[in-house]
Each structure stands twice: as structure tokens, then as C-alpha cells.
Amino acid sequence: MGRYGYTRTARTEAPVEKVWSLVGQASRWKEWSFLTRSGTVTDGDPAPDGVGALRRFTRLGIGSTEEVVLWSPPDHLGYTIVRGFPVRHYRADITLTPNAGGGTTINWVGSFDPLVPGTGPTLRWVLNRLIGNFATSLARYADRRTSG
Helix, strand or coil: CCEEEEEEECCCCCCCHHHHHHHHHHHHHHHCCCCEEEEEEEEEEEEEEEEECCCEEEEEEEEEEEEEEEEEEECCCEEEECCCCEEEEEEEEEEEEECCCEEEEEEEEEEEEECCCCCHHHHHHHHHHHHHHHHHHHHHHHHHHHCC
């Protein structure tokens, strides 16, 4: 079995700080994504969303629990999947970079080992689509919040 990964990028006219307020707070993910529930199960440092926070994301009761492993407001969030997805050693980083002409580039990079041999390519395809959807939804929502 090998290591698999993905990189997804989206752009928004919103400044980094506004995008961070959406992605850095687990409770706000349900505002801009397809999720029906989002929030922390255990607070991190700083509370509630900092390093060590366990965050739960679900859609209709199905989802994942993730641990924040890097918390650097307003531009970098790193997390691992603790349970809810058939992977090992999953690590993802969301980096927000100011654009020269204004706005923000959202860069979402992740890597993992498949839990079940032979499922790596399928999981990469699923995660590439899923995370692409998250990045695009985040950018669109931030745009609407900026223009309104």
C-alpha cells in the first residue's frame, strides 16, 4: 500500500480574516457546506477550536471526527482524522494566502494511507471531490458574505 494525497484550491474575494472565521470555527462549517451538524466534541487550546480540539462533522448522522494538530490564525489549520473514514495517518492542512489584488487563495492539501488494501485510488477520488466541494463552497459563501 502506498501513500495517497490530494490538493484542492479555491479563490475568494473575501480577506483572509473573514475566511478564517468560517473555516477556523468548527461550529460554522454547517453554514457554508453541505454538513447538517458541525462543532467541537472536546475543546482545544485555545478553546474551543485550537490544538487538541476534537471536531465532529456530519451529514444526516454520518461523518467524521477530526483532531486539530496545527492552529495558526488567521491562515493555517492542520487536522487529522480520528475516526469515521477508512484511512490511516490522514493529515490535511488548510492554508489561506492573501492575493496580490485582494481576496484569498484557499489551499487544502491532504494525504493518507488506505485502511483497506486496494482502496487508495478510490479514496483519493472521493476525497478529491469531497474536499474540492468544501473549498469551493467555502469560497462562494465567503464571497456572498463579503459582497452583502
